[in-house]
Amino acid sequence: MNGEDAPALLVDHVAIGYRRRGRFVPAVADAAFEVRRGEKIMLLGPSGSGKSTVLKAVAGFLRPSSGRVVVDGRVDPGPGPDRAVVFQEFDQLFPWRTVLGNVVHALRVTGVDRATARRRAVEHLRLMGLEDMLDSHPHQLSGGMKQRVAIARALAVDPLMLLMDEPFGALDAQTRGRLQGELARIVARTRSTLLFVTHSIDEAVLLGDRVVVLAGRPSHVAEIVDVSALDGPDAPGFAGARHRLRSLLAEEGEILDGVYE
Numbered sequence: 511m512n513g514e515d516a517p518a519l520l521v522d523h524v525a526i527g528y529r530r531r532g533r534f535v536p537a538v539a540d541a542a543f544e545v546r547r548g549e550k551i552m553l554l555g556p557s558g559s560g561k562s563t564v565l566k567a568v569a570g571f572l573r574p575s576s577g578r579v580v581v582d583g584r585v586d587p588g589p590g591p592d593r594a595v596v597f598q599e600f601d602q603l604f605p606w607r608t609v610l611g612n613v614v615h616a617l618r619v620t621g622v623d624r625a626t627a628r629r630r631a632v633e634h635l636r637l638m639g640l641e642d643m644l645d646s647h648p649h650q651l652s653g654g655m656k657q658r659v660a661i662a663r664a665l666a667v668d669p670l671m672l673l674m675d676e677p678f679g680a681l682d683a684q685t686r687g688r689l690q691g692e693l694a695r696i697v698a699r700t701r702s703t704l705l706f707v708t709h710s711i712d713e714a715v716l717l718g719d720r721v722v723v724l725a726g727r728p729s730h731v732a733e734i735v736d737v738s739a740l741d742g743p744d745a746p747g748f749a750g751a752r753h754r755l756r757s758l759l760a761e762e763g764e765i766l767d768g769v770y771e
């Protein structure tokens with residue numbers, strides 16, 4: 511496969527572990543899936559099933575102990591601006607830079623000239639509803655606003671792929687719902703390719719085209735559920751997909767009360 515036909519990402523039977531007190535402890539035994547350009551893939555699984563570990567391998571922060579991560583045809587590439595990462599934590603921004611400065615900086619380090627960087631930064635901050643906050647510093651923002659800036663910064667560099675690790679996990683339910691809706695709208699408009707880690711079945715169904723369910727310890731892919739036709743809770747098939755994902759997590763003993771839904 512070449513060019514546009516090649517998947518943006520191939521996770522090719524990847525195993526990954528950590529060294530703990532001198533011992534190698536496997537975390538992921540076999541992760542296998544691909545992400546096509548423009549596709550939104552959700553990684554769902556119980557706590558400790560290796561969702562973040564897989565995302566970090568895709569970001570190039572961890573190397574698989576076996577298998578391959580192939581990004582746009584490149585095998586096991588290190589970290590790069592082609593994969594923009596947004597984490598759950600609110601401290602991803604440079605505290606000494608303004609909102610605008612944070613986004614401009616991300617563009618400048620990829621070699622974009624100052625005027626273009628400023629124009630693109632303003633455009634993406636506006637897209638995230640932050641046009642009135644350009645000169646604010648991160649400490650002046652709410653958690654939801656900080657996550658908006660982090661998302662604007664990630665989108666502004668126009669990455670091959672957006673990697674998100676529970677970006678809304680630390681927000682209150684109302685803010686989370688609002689940001690999920692905004693992200694769904696924006697990634698549909700920008701046709702972004704998305705790999706998104708979540709605990710939440712509803713988030714997975716709302717934002718995803720396909721949901722990769724991780725199970726076991728060390729984990730493997732239990733099932734890949736196609737949710738691309740389900741635009742919202744009223745779509746036919748929504749309840750069925752939700753039920754299927756619930757039962758996959760329940761098989762894993764995930765305490766559903768502990769999962770935000």
Ligand SMILES: Nc1ncnc2c1ncn2[C@@H]1O[C@H](COP(=O)(O)OP(=O)(O)OP(=O)(O)O)[C@@H](O)[C@H]1O
Nearest residue numbers: 528529530537555556557558559560561562563564
């Ligand atoms: N830096 C690390 N050193 C050692 N073990 C780690 C490290 N990071 C993760 N692990 C272990 O790897 C396994 C998978 O962790 P990971 O964070 O990828 O799971 P997760 O599905 O993202 O969990 P959660 O939903 O709770 O964030 C866990 O057993 C965890 O304890």
